[in-house]
Amino acid sequence: MSDTSDQLDALLSRxxxxxxxxxxxxxxxxxxxxILPFAPHLIGNPTLPAIHGGVLGAFMExxxxxxxxxxxxxxxxxxxxxxxxxxxRSARPLTTYARAEIRKIGRRIANVHVEAWQExxxxxxxxxxxxxxxxxxxx
Amino acid sequence: xxxxxxxxxxxxxxxxxWSPHAQALGFEFVSSQKAWATLKLPFxxxxxxxxDSGVIAGGAVTALLDHVCGHAVMMAIDFMTPxxxxxxxxxxxxxxxPGLGVFAEAHCYKVTRSIAFVRASAxxxxxxxxxxxxxxxxxxxxxxxxxxxxxxxxxxSGQGAST
Numbered sequence: 001m002s003d004t005s006d007q008l009d010a011l012l013s014r015x016x017x018x019x020x021x022x023x024x025x026x027x028x029x030x031x032x033x034x035i036l037p038f039a040p041h042l043i044g045n046p047t048l049p050a051i052h053g054g055v056l057g058a059f060m061e062x063x064x065x066x067x068x069x070x071x072x073x074x075x076x077x078x079x080x081x082x083x084x085x086x087x088x089r090s091a092r093p094l095t096t097y098a099r100a101e102i103r104k105i106g107r108r109i110a111n112v113h114v115e116a117w118q119e120x121x122x123x124x125x126x127x128x129x130x131x132x133x134x135x136x137x138x139x
Numbered sequence: 140x141x142x143x144x145x146x147x148x149x150x151x152x153x154x155x156x157w158s159p160h161a162q163a164l165g166f167e168f169v170s171s172q173k174a175w176a177t178l179k180l181p182f183x184x185x186x187x188x189x190x191d192s193g194v195i196a197g198g199a200v201t202a203l204l205d206h207v208c209g210h211a212v213m214m215a216i217d218f219m220t221p222x223x224x225x226x227x228x229x230x231x232x233x234x235x236x237p238g239l240g241v242f243a244e245a246h247c248y249k250v251t252r253s254i255a256f257v258r259a260s261a262x263x264x265x266x267x268x269x270x271x272x273x274x275x276x277x278x279x280x281x282x283x284x285x286x287x288x289x290x291x292x293x294x295x296s297g298q299g300a301s302t
């Protein structure tokens with residue numbers, strides 16, 4: 001399993017935009033938790049202050065991509081087809097966590113739901129539903 | 140209407156100059172008018188999503204679309220009040236060309252007392268060949284009752300592109 005964990009680190013560290021956001025991930029078996037530590041450049045509205053909604057969309061999108069990659073054997077990156085993000089609470093300047101659940105994975109398309117939370121897992125701050133196009137395996 | 144003076148008008152640049160993440164991503168202001176806004180996300184190596192292709196990350200386009208939609212809402216309601224994204228749907232038509240920045244234009248086509256509805260699209264070279272389109276809903280005066288910011292003026296609805 002640590003092999004997968006190393007591969008996951010390698011996958012995320014190879015994505016410049018994931019590095020830019022400061023995103024990382026931890027694996028417990030096949031369950032991945034993505035982690036986005038707070039940083040000042042993630043703020044969208046400084047008067048509240050709140051993390052930018054686009055940051056959360058991007059973070060959850062990459063959580064979904066990483067989870068699919070784990071299931072697919074970490075070949076080429078899947079590509080988003082459509083995503084729908086629901087904002088339930090404003091994101092405070094705290095560490096944000098996310099977990100992705102693959103609802104259906106076929107030969108070409110994966111349907112993924114993601115939940116992001118901060119202090120309390122039971123009170124998610126944002127949800128994402130999306131379809132992703134799978135890349136054919138490179139043998 | 141009569142209390143318009145209670146609410147400073149937003150800059151035509153929206154939250155462009157004071158949103159740290161907009162600054163950090165390097166958004167460039169292109170234009171705005173009543174209920175419309177256009178921004179550009181210049182290409183940068185650290186915003187790449189797939190190192191094999193050198194294409195700008197879908198997530199960076201997501202942030203751009205979210206931001207330009209909020210900007211269009213501010214241009215439509217014409218008074219300063221907190222707004223919050225309720226939902227944002229994005230369809231990705233194709234990957235942007237490697238090495239190219241992305242433009243995004245948003246139109247806030249309907250404002251009710253508490254909600255604003257927005258459509259947006261993003262493109263790299265040709266506006267008629269979008270890389271992504273978006274549909275969003277925003278809550279207006281999103282911290283009403285929590286921070287005592289009062290109520291927005293009435294009669295903010297029906298302010299579309301025609302005004």
